[in-house]
Amino acid sequence: MNMKAIMTVFKKELIDLLRDKKTVIVSIVIPLIIFPIMFGLMGRSVEGNIKKTSENLKISIKSKNENQLIAFLKSQKNITVVDSIDIKKDVQDGKIYLGLIIPDNIEESIKNEKSADIKIIYDDTSQNSNMACNIIKSLIEEYSKEVVKTRLISKGIDYSILTPINIKEEVAAKEKGGFGKYMMSLLLPLILIIYGMTGPMAAATDLGAGEKERGTLEPLLTTQAGRMSLLFGKLLSITVMGLIGTISSIIGLMIGVKAGASAFGGDIPLIFSPITVIMIGIFVLLIIMVFGALELSISIYARSFKEAQTYLSPLTIIGMAGAYGTYMIDAKNASTVLFNVPLANVSLVIKEFIIGIYNPLHIGITFGWNIVYIVLAVLFARYMFSKEEVIFRV
Amino acid sequence: MIQVKGLSKYFKNVKAVDNINFTVSEGEIVGLLGENGAGKTTTLRMIATMLKPTSGTALINGYDLLKEPHKVRSSIGILFGGEAGLYDRLTARENIKYFADLNNMGEKESRENIDRLIKMLDMEEYADRRVGKFSRGMKQKVAIARSIVHNPKVMLFDEPTLGLDVTSSKIVQDFILSCKNENKAIIFSSHSMQEVEKLCDRIVIIHKGKIIEDMKVSDFKAKYGQDLEKIFVELVGDK
Numbered sequence: 001m002n003m004k005a006i007m008t009v010f011k012k013e014l015i016d017l018l019r020d021k022k023t024v025i026v027s028i029v030i031p032l033i034i035f036p037i038m039f040g041l042m043g044r045s046v047e048g049n050i051k052k053t054s055e056n057l058k059i060s061i062k063s064k065n066e067n068q069l070i071a072f073l074k075s076q077k078n079i080t081v082v083d084s085i086d087i088k089k090d091v092q093d094g095k096i097y098l099g100l101i102i103p104d105n106i107e108e109s110i111k112n113e114k115s116a117d118i119k120i121i122y123d124d125t126s127q128n129s130n131m132a133c134n135i136i137k138s139l140i141e142e143y144s145k146e147v148v149k150t151r152l153i154s155k156g157i158d159y160s161i162l163t164p165i166n167i168k169e170e171v172a173a174k175e176k177g178g179f180g181k182y183m184m185s186l187l188l189p190l191i192l193i194i195y196g197m198t199g200p201m202a203a204a205t206d207l208g209a210g211e212k213e214r215g216t217l218e219p220l221l222t223t224q225a226g227r228m229s230l231l232f233g234k235l236l237s238i239t240v241m242g243l244i245g246t247i248s249s250i251i252g253l254m255i256g257v258k259a260g261a262s263a264f265g266g267d268i269p270l271i272f273s274p275i276t277v278i279m280i281g282i283f284v285l286l287i288i289m290v291f292g293a294l295e296l297s298i299s300i301y302a303r304s305f306k307e308a309q310t311y312l313s314p315l316t317i318i319g320m321a322g323a324y325g326t327y328m329i330d331a332k333n334a335s336t337v338l339f340n341v342p343l344a345n346v347s348l349v350i351k352e353f354i355i356g357i358y359n360p361l362h363i364g365i366t367f368g369w370n371i372v373y374i375v376l377a378v379l380f381a382r383y384m385f386s387k388e389e390v391i392f393r394v
Numbered sequence: 395m396i397q398v399k400g401l402s403k404y405f406k407n408v409k410a411v412d413n414i415n416f417t418v419s420e421g422e423i424v425g426l427l428g429e430n431g432a433g434k435t436t437t438l439r440m441i442a443t444m445l446k447p448t449s450g451t452a453l454i455n456g457y458d459l460l461k462e463p464h465k466v467r468s469s470i471g472i473l474f475g476g477e478a479g480l481y482d483r484l485t486a487r488e489n490i491k492y493f494a495d496l497n498n499m500g501e502k503e504s505r506e507n508i509d510r511l512i513k514m515l516d517m518e519e520y521a522d523r524r525v526g527k528f529s530r531g532m533k534q535k536v537a538i539a540r541s542i543v544h545n546p547k548v549m550l551f552d553e554p555t556l557g558l559d560v561t562s563s564k565i566v567q568d569f570i571l572s573c574k575n576e577n578k579a580i581i582f583s584s585h586s587m588q589e590v591e592k593l594c595d596r597i598v599i600i601h602k603g604k605i606i607e608d609m610k611v612s613d614f615k616a617k618y619g620q621d622l623e624k625i626f627v628e629l630v631g632d633k
Contacts, residue, residue: 005496005498009496012488012492015488016481016483019524214477214479214482215474215477215478215479216479216480219474221442221444222443222470224468388444388445391444
């Protein structure tokens with residue numbers, strides 16, 4: 001193994017890959033634009049939906065006579081009362097967001113200081129219906145508070161007797177933008193791991209199976225550069241390609257979040273501190289190296305491009321399992337045992353970094369394990385590269 | 395220059411190459427003749443250190459391929475038939491330069507060699523264009539230049555004219571003869587008797603991993619008669 005040969009291979013592979021439109025599009029352009037497009041559309045449609053529903057609540061009321069509650073609801077600017085023959089069906093069909101069934105004797109019950117039952121019919125599979133249900137519930141709540149107030153006043157009792165405790169909320173997170181950070185701690189590890197895994201894939205396919213398919217591998221093996229120099233040169237360029245892909249996906253994510261900010265509560269920290277970025281970067285790099293080496297090993301085993309792609313696709317699913325498995329785990333209470341689980345550990349450690357936790361034990365365990373994975377993956381690649389049956393498997 | 399000593403290669407239980415011995419001297423072209431699967435490519439791959447022999451060894455330019463594979467590789471150039479095996483997205487010059495660099499050549503030496511080869515093979519016009527859209531003949535020239543850029547003492551040709559049209563075959567054959575003029579030791583594997591007759595000084599016929607004949611082309615004709623194609627079929631046919 002010599003350094004000059006490794007650098008020669010590295011430089012050549014990088015030029016070759018960057019000249020390939022397919023690789024550039026798959027591993028750089030798509031990650032860059034997919035999030036802006038996705039979040040942009042999502043943000044717009046969520047925003048549009050909320051506006052549409054909350055500004056024009058189409059409901060239907062079933063009641064034999066007019067009463068004060070109906071008058072109160074009708075007096076709300078954003079409520080339109082629609083006639084409906086079959087409320088249930090209309091709710092299911094989405095013609096109205098919800099239906100209210102108000103008993104005939106409600107006025108009487110209120111006067112007699114009894115309670116009345118109102119039925120709300122809504123569709124819990126519809127986002128609009130759910131939203132309408134919440135709005136109507138709080139309106140009814142408001143109305144019934146008014147009723148209580150009148151009742152208490154008529155008895156000469158102070159209304160505050162009903163609210164012995166007033167709650168004032170204060171957020172205790174160290175830094176501002178807590179909710180946005182929380183959203184990021186859900187999303188970012190997932191995206192980083194998936195991109196860390198899939199980022200090197202196109203390059204690995206091209207540099208292993210692609211080399212075989214083009215018939216360039218054999219001439220390469222007759223040069224003075226040993227197989228290990230070829231392997232390490234290739235690994236290096238795959239890692240760099242993976243890194244470029246991951247960085248472009250992060251940039252895409254940032255742009256996307258900004259474009260669709262309203263979908264995330266409009267409160268997302270776009271800039272992390274340099275130390276956070278560096279720490280996250282280190283761990284993403286580890287993932288890229290592990291998977292880059294694995295993917296190259298598989299790719300060199302495959303006879304052709306197509307075969308390599310078939311063999312590589314299950315790897316994505318394994319990675320997804322690792323990333324999604326930790327999706328809902330709260331970074332503040334993650335058990336140390338979990339940091340021994342491949343992929344999950346990197347996902348958790350990135351989560352911690354995002355919300356500002358730097359736990360030396362967690363970092364140490366995760367780093368140590370990932371170094372072990374890299375060594376194993378590289379040894380595997382080395383084994384594959386030195387096997388005649390693998391190299392000449394055509 | 396090339397001394398093959400009891401070289402064998404088994405793939406599981408198949409004896410692809412079975413205890414073969416032959417030599418090639420400087421300035422000599424030896425034709426390695428055999429049917430598909432006779433063991434020609436395996437033999438060449440062992441000589442080029444791509445495959446490890448099961449037993450036996452060979453001396454290439456004085457280096458033992460088991461003990462000094464690195465030095466052996468510096469002494470050999472190899473040209474394959476079929477697809478030229480070039481990088482489509484690199485230019486002709488970059489393709490050649492890549493192999494010069496991998497063969498540990500200095501900047502100045504490799505630049506001079508490449509310029510000389512580009513001139514010699516008449517490639518000036520397209521040397522700096524990407525090879526992806528080259529014709530077969532143009533690609534073949536790039537592959538030729540690549541195989542010889544590091545001035546090897548020994549040249550191995552593995553069915554180099556396979557699938558080439560007449561013009562491209564001619565380019566390759568001329569190149570083989572020019573290697574002979576430069577006093578290189580040359581092994582030329584083929585399954586075409588005609589081509590072997592045209593180019594080679596000596597014929598080694600390999601069949602099912604074993605050498606069944608090894609003599610000068612002129613002696614061969616004296617022993618068996620003029621119609622070499624027919625003789626070849628007779629020699630390998632009934633075994």
